[in-house]
Amino acid sequence: xxxxxxxxxxxxxxxxxxxxxxxxxxxxxxxxxxxxxxxxxxxxxxxxxxxxxxxxxxxxxxxxxxxxxxxxxxxxxxxxxxxxxxxxxxxxxxxxxxxxxxxxxxxxxxxxxxxxxxxxxxxxxxxxxxxxxxxxxxxxxxxxxxxxxxxxxx
Numbered sequence: 001x002x003x004x005x006x007x008x009x010x011x012x013x014x015x016x017x018x019x020x021x022x023x024x025x026x027x028x029x030x031x032x033x034x035x036x037x038x039x040x041x042x043x044x045x046x047x048x049x050x051x052x053x054x055x056x057x058x059x060x061x062x063x064x065x066x067x068x069x070x071x072x073x074x075x076x077x078x079x080x081x082x083x084x085x086x087x088x089x090x091x092x093x094x095x096x097x098x099x100x101x102x103x104x105x106x107x108x109x110x111x112x113x114x115x116x117x118x119x120x121x122x123x124x125x126x127x128x129x130x131x132x133x134x135x136x137x138x139x140x141x142x143x144x145x146x147x148x149x150x151x152x153x154x
Contacts, residue, residue: 015042017072018114043073047080054080054087061105063088064129067137068115077137085134092130093148127152 011022015038029035046069049056056062067084074081105111107122116132117125127148134145 013038016114017042017046017069021072039073043070046070046073050080050084052083054083054085055091056084059105060088060091060126061107061111064126064133065115067133071133071136077139081137085130085137085139088126088130089134089144089148092126093144093151 008022008027011019011027014020014023020035020039020042023035023038024030046066050066051058054063056066063084067081067088070078070081070084077085105122107119107125109119112119115129117129119125131145131148134140134142139145
């Protein structure tokens with residue numbers, strides 16, 4: 001017995017980062033002009049408004065959201081992605097043992113929709129998300145990442 005409808009229909013013509021990933025990997029659309037157009041539009045939107053220091057709106061949550069979207073689309077670390085990762089690392093993991101930055105953003109289920117994270121303490125979420133993003137963009141063995149793990153252990 002066949003399916004009554006395609007479970008992939010939800011991704012068709014959808015421009016979200018997750019849908020573009022699905023359209024590329026599961027529907028084989030990566031070489032089509034329509035997918036390429038949608039990809040370029042989405043990536044441009046994700047990069048729009050990035051500040052010179054690397055963040056989006058000086059917001060850890062917005063920066064995490066944009067970087068995760070770029071992971072699903074661009075996949076490889078580009079200069080803007082690296083700036084965002086560096087900004088997050090500098091903000092979330094202080095160079096001293098004293099916290100110099102305080103994440104004051106409310107983290108709700110709605111704010112995390114589309115991200116692979118769940119609600120909890122905002123400082124812990126930001127720390128875990130920062131290390132996750134650094135790792136998925138190939139920086140898992142960088143000195144600052146390893147130092148952050150040591151910082152967490154202490």
